[in-house]
Amino acid sequence: MTRPPLPTVRKAALAVVAGALLTGGLVAPAGGAPAEENIAMENIIPAPESVQPAPGTTYELTEQTSIEAAGDAAEVGEYLAGVLRPATGFPIPVNDGSGGISLALDGSPELGPEGYRLQVADDGIGLHASSPEGLFNGVQTLRQLLPAAIESPTEQPGPWTVPGGEVVDKPRFEHRATMLDVARHFFSVDQVKLYIDQVARYKINRLHLHLTDDQGWRIQINSWPRLTEYGGSTEVGGGPGGYYTQEDYAEIVEYAASRYITVVPEIDMPGHTNAALASYAELNCDGVAPPLYTGIEVGFSSFCVDKDITYRFVEDVIRELAAITPGPYLHIGGDEAHSTTDEDYKQFFEKVIPLPAKYGKTALGWHEYGKGAPGGDAVLQYWGTTDTDPLLDEAVARGNKILASPANLSYLDHKYDENTELGLHWAGYIEVADAYGWDPGSYLKGVPEESILGVEAPLWSETLENSDHIEFMAFPRLPAIAELGWSPKSAQDWESFRQRLATHGPRMTASGIDYYRSPQVPWQD
Numbered sequence: 195m196t197r198p199p200l201p202t203v204r205k206a207a208l209a210v211v212a213g214a215l216l217t218g219g220l221v222a223p224a225g226g227a228p229a230e231e232n233i234a235m236e237n238i239i240p241a242p243e244s245v246q247p248a249p250g251t252t253y254e255l256t257e258q259t260s261i262e263a264a265g266d267a268a269e270v271g272e273y274l275a276g277v278l279r280p281a282t283g284f285p286i287p288v289n290d291g292s293g294g295i296s297l298a299l300d301g302s303p304e305l306g307p308e309g310y311r312l313q314v315a316d317d318g319i320g321l322h323a324s325s326p327e328g329l330f331n332g333v334q335t336l337r338q339l340l341p342a343a344i345e346s347p348t349e350q351p352g353p354w355t356v357p358g359g360e361v362v363d364k365p366r367f368e369h370r371a372t373m374l375d376v377a378r379h380f381f382s383v384d385q386v387k388l389y390i391d392q393v394a395r396y397k398i399n400r401l402h403l404h405l406t407d408d409q410g411w412r413i414q415i416n417s418w419p420r421l422t423e424y425g426g427s428t429e430v431g432g433g434p435g436g437y438y439t440q441e442d443y444a445e446i447v448e449y450a451a452s453r454y455i456t457v458v459p460e461i462d463m464p465g466h467t468n469a470a471l472a473s474y475a476e477l478n479c480d481g482v483a484p485p486l487y488t489g490i491e492v493g494f495s496s497f498c499v500d501k502d503i504t505y506r507f508v509e510d511v512i513r514e515l516a517a518i519t520p521g522p523y524l525h526i527g528g529d530e531a532h533s534t535t536d537e538d539y540k541q542f543f544e545k546v547i548p549l550p551a552k553y554g555k556t557a558l559g560w561h562e563y564g565k566g567a568p569g570g571d572a573v574l575q576y577w578g579t580t581d582t583d584p585l586l587d588e589a590v591a592r593g594n595k596i597l598a599s600p601a602n603l604s605y606l607d608h609k610y611d612e613n614t615e616l617g618l619h620w621a622g623y624i625e626v627a628d629a630y631g632w633d634p635g636s637y638l639k640g641v642p643e644e645s646i647l648g649v650e651a652p653l654w655s656e657t658l659e660n661s662d663h664i665e666f667m668a669f670p671r672l673p674a675i676a677e678l679g680w681s682p683k684s685a686q687d688w689e690s691f692r693q694r695l696a697t698h699g700p701r702m703t704a705s706g707i708d709y710y711r712s713p714q715v716p717w718q719d
Contacts, residue, residue, distance in 0.1 A: 234339045234357045237697040239673050240397055240680035241690070242335065242363035251358025253314050255294070255340075257284050262293035270329040271297050273452075277337055281704075283349040295319045297329050308399070309364030312336060314356050327454045331397050335361055342700035367634065369597060369648025370679035371400035371458070372606070372672060374664070375655040377407035377469075378490070379429050380436035385661050387449050392665070392707060394453040396676035401450050402458040402525060402650060405438075408468035408487045408495055412437045413459070417510045418474065425469035425486075430656055432488045440518050447520065458558065459515055462527030463508065464534050464542045468495040476503050490656040493532030499542045509549055516553035524555040528563030529577065540565050547572065558597070564589050573647055577601050579621050582639040590640065595647035598634040604675055606668050607654040610710060616657050617667055626712045630674040630691055633683060651675040662708045669702060669709035670695055692716070 235247045255278065263271025271288040274295070278286050294317075301311060301324040310323040310332030321332045339357060343350040372393050374386065381389075390401060405413045411425035414437060426437035438446070447457045467477075468487045475483035479498035487495075497504045516524060526546060531539055543559075543566025550557040551569075558573040564585035568574075570593030576586060579602040586596060598604070601621040608624045609617040622628075629651075635643035651672055658664055677691060692715050699717040702709045711717055 240677035241685040248358035255354035260293035263297040264290035312361040345705035367648035371650035373402035373652035375404040379655040411469040425473035456521040460525035464497040465531035496533040499538040524550040529560035629671040649679040665708040
């Protein structure tokens with residue numbers, strides 16, 4: 195499949211960003227309108243908690259610029275240098291002495307583990323946080339203050355100026371995720387790493403990997419080797435498929451961690467299991483393995499709930515996956531089990547839900563698994579298309595947290611409009627304004643904000659075959675969802691967002707992201 199043509203961009207004048215600076219010397223909320231030379235301060239995505247531009251103040255990177263980052267800050271300092279060196283051509287050494295850019299772990303406790311304070315003056319830049327993760331988030335803001343060409347992998351002409359002022363920031367929700375479906379179409383380790391780098395720029399901190407489905411089993415399980423040898427041998431459309439060895443998976447997890455992203459692996463069950471059923475006949479009630487599947491229909495497969503071997507299999511998989519997953523969550527699926535009766539479904543999950551905890555993990559699943567009444571520490575991921583569901587009411591009463599992923603608003607695999615060649619549209623079309631136009635904290639009736647763990651933007655891959663396809667469907671909707679998860683509700687405004695997003699077009703182009711030029715956004719050339 196070739197990349198779809200990019201639609202013609204509707205020409206529109208770049209309007210003044212919504213909002214105005216507060217008077218009396220107070221910090222201006224993101225979306226304010228500073229002096230023209232400080233406009234970059236107002237184009238940050240996700241919108242920071244507060245921004246105070248300093249008109250007339252500018253810092254310039256030069257060949258003499260260095261980064262001061264000692265101790266636990268040094269790794270983030272090296273990351274920042276790696277961002278700055280290719281486009282500038284400057285050496286930008288990292289040291290524990292003085293430097294034009296200083297990264298310090300001396301942040302205020304009220305910023306929390308992910309917050310930061312960024313100060314830009316004529317004579318230097320100071321980035322302060324209480325943890326390396328906070329520094330890393332501040333680096334993502336700093337790179338957005340530089341000219342768009344900073345994202346280029348090759349040397350570009352300067353100058354490399356940063357507008358003066360102060361940004362103080364911390365996230366609204368602790369869990370800000372995207373999901374990549376590597377089961378319908380398989381994506382290599384390098385392709386997953388590329389997506390990790392791209393989403394980290396917008397302060398995404400969780401990567402949900404959908405590792406198994408009807409079309410393919412993508413993670414090596416040593417105790418059941420045929421899962422990948424046979425179950426991983428194809429994909430949608432009949433391609434060669436593929437899988438991750440446990441070493442491959444560890445490489446992805448380690449790389450994600452270097453970008454302060456936690457991997458959440460998913461083994462879908464009891465439905466979406468044809469790849470496993472085809473690999474091992476004994477997992478089927480009739481003892482007959484079905485053929486491998488390369489279509490995109492759902493709901494036809496199910497583990498045999500009454501067989502002991504089913505639970506031995508599930509426990510082996512969870513045990514091995516937990517051992518190579520340092521993050522706190524194991525996603526155990528639970529969606530679209532149409533071939534499993536409600537009685538069997540409840541019986542299955544009553545036995546399976548305790549298994550992640552047995553191996554030191556917290557259970558996370560699609561909201562239907564709430565029928566199995568998971569304990570209060572478990573998380574339900576809501577993917578429905580309405581703003582209410584009785585399973586959520588019951589979950590909140592038990593103390594479960596809810597991860598918000600409404601399919602009609604957050605699914606990155608859905609078409610933008612009827613002319614989009616990639617994607618599906620069973621939950622409707624999702625333009626950028628739709629992806630941005632809801633509030634995770636108040637969208638679900640009966641679910642108070644304190645019960646919302648965060649937000650996730652899933653990217654299913656039935657129609658996606660390569661990184662260009664991933665980028666075209668994820669961007670620019672992923673930045674929209676990222677802002678909903680990070681920014682304070684008071685800073686979220688569609689008119690402000692679309693104007694800020696317009697300035698990110700050149701940034702995405704410079705970095706090679708093949709984004710969709712939505713006609714809702716007055717893109718800058």
